[in-house]
Amino acid sequence: MKSAQAAAKGGQEPLVPADAHGAMVHRLRRGYRQRRLDVDLLRKVLVAFIHEEVHKVGMRRAVLGVSGGVDSALVATLAAEALSPEEVCGILMPYRTSNPRSSADAETVVRHTGIRSLRLDISAQIDAYFAGHPDATALQRGNKMARERMSILYDRSAALGALVLGTSNKTELFLGYGTIHGDLASAINPIGDLYKTQVWALAAAMGVPAAIVDKHPTADLWEGQTDESELGFTYDEVDELLHFMVERRYRHTELVELGFAPAFVTRVEELVTRSQYKRRMPLIAKVSGRSITHDFRYPRDWKR
């Protein structure tokens, strides 16, 4: 498990500082590292969530993109348990420059969970589009690929009568590290409230193969890309910061006093603020007395 490895690497526990302030900081950060996820409870909740939400809307199947990464591997595992493997379809959607390791790992996930699968290479449609836009940036190409995959998932959703499962974790959602209307799009997302390090822990506990849990996370949108080198910090680091910032509501000055570098705190605050639009529905200009999203407030599970 990634976080355990990191803890082991940094193995030598720093000595407890003698002054009260330092000792308190030491205790707080040690408290974070010693947290243990109740994986049995979490597994039960997320399996039941998938089962109930799929059946509520009158379906019994689910479809998801399987990338070879740990997020989709975990969702595939949860879905197979919730709906039975035959009712889950994992779709592999490589592009011609995708790392072959991703495809191989995706095949491993399919074999390991026993879910059905479908392989659809997206190179033809992506290349056809960018033939007319040869100067497109890597980011544009990556986003287009993510949306092409979304478009395929929703097409297969209609064809199979299957709900689209989301595979974005809480860390990505906070940092805005995903493509709006691309990989961020889904009907239901069982892991959207789990930080990346928690995804690792739950995936390991649920028997996702170690090769997938332990590898460096990558969006695989261009060659050699890894999340952590692109973001400039590790998931272990940012998850600890987000824990104190979001879950525990520590303020900027307090975070710096806890030992997080001021520039790191500012950067993450900016990423979270700037990507808020990705986490919300489009804004609707209110001109009537009762407007959708403003004051027409019905639950989505309305009579479900």
Next chain:
Amino acid sequence: MTTKTATAMESAAGQGLRSLRLGLGQIAPKLGDVQANLELHLETLERARTQKTEMLLFPELSLAGYQLRDLVPDVAQDRRSPELLRLVRESRGLCLGFGFVEEAADHRFFNSYAFCQDGRLVHVHRKAYLPTYGLFEEGRLYAAGEHIRAFDTRLGRLGVVLCEDLWHPSVLYVLSQDGADLVVAAAASPLRGADVGEEHSNVDVWATALKMYSQLFGCFMVLVNRVGFEDGLSFWGGSRVLAPGGRSCFEAPLLEAGLFTCELDWNEVRRTRVSDPTLRSERLELTLAELHRIRRERRQAGPSELVDPEAER
């Protein structure tokens, strides 16, 4: 043990053991579908009846669902509503508690809990503390109840609290002083926190509070919490019963729907209050006097501490 001797003596005097069979309807109501939920209540009630259940309890808003938002007026029950009347009528031969949205004659809505016995409505508790923070928005949906009252049933003297009410020790204090031997805490509590032994997990707070109240007030504490999902909220179930003194009598599984039955040793109330007579020594007048003083001082303090007291000179 003194307890054993006391029991033996009571039996000799015709004060034998008294049991109470309790049914906990840990159900997953359908959000905003009163008709479907009425059916679910009636099915559960039928099963409870064949098991000779004496008191059947459902969770908060069991007839309506929880995260209602704009659905509140659509699912509200008034004194003529057929679903409410039907459930009251169905309580013949037992005691029955269920949650619903109540519409008052002046069209205010309340998050309410009905307690019926033998076909009659005995008590309605209107939720006094409406959580309006974080994911909760009850303050914009409901009016707050103005009463906290214990009431008599043929099984004993009871109190009812709804979810957030339990997080206010004053509510339990009042019910204790009003003579409740058993407090029903009906809840629609969503899971918040999944770390082992996490101090912020609300399941942990509930467990601690229920145990503490049953110990300090010498009463039965019964939690009946719902299960199921609404818009991504997961209600954790885990309905449970604590005997006076804090002993755990029964604990339903987390997240699983079902009718769970357990038997209470009713005389535990008396035994506990004999050995720990905190209720006897409680000083209502002292509490009242101090509360009056605090209220007086708050009023005297003025509207805001931001105002510079020197500025008026």
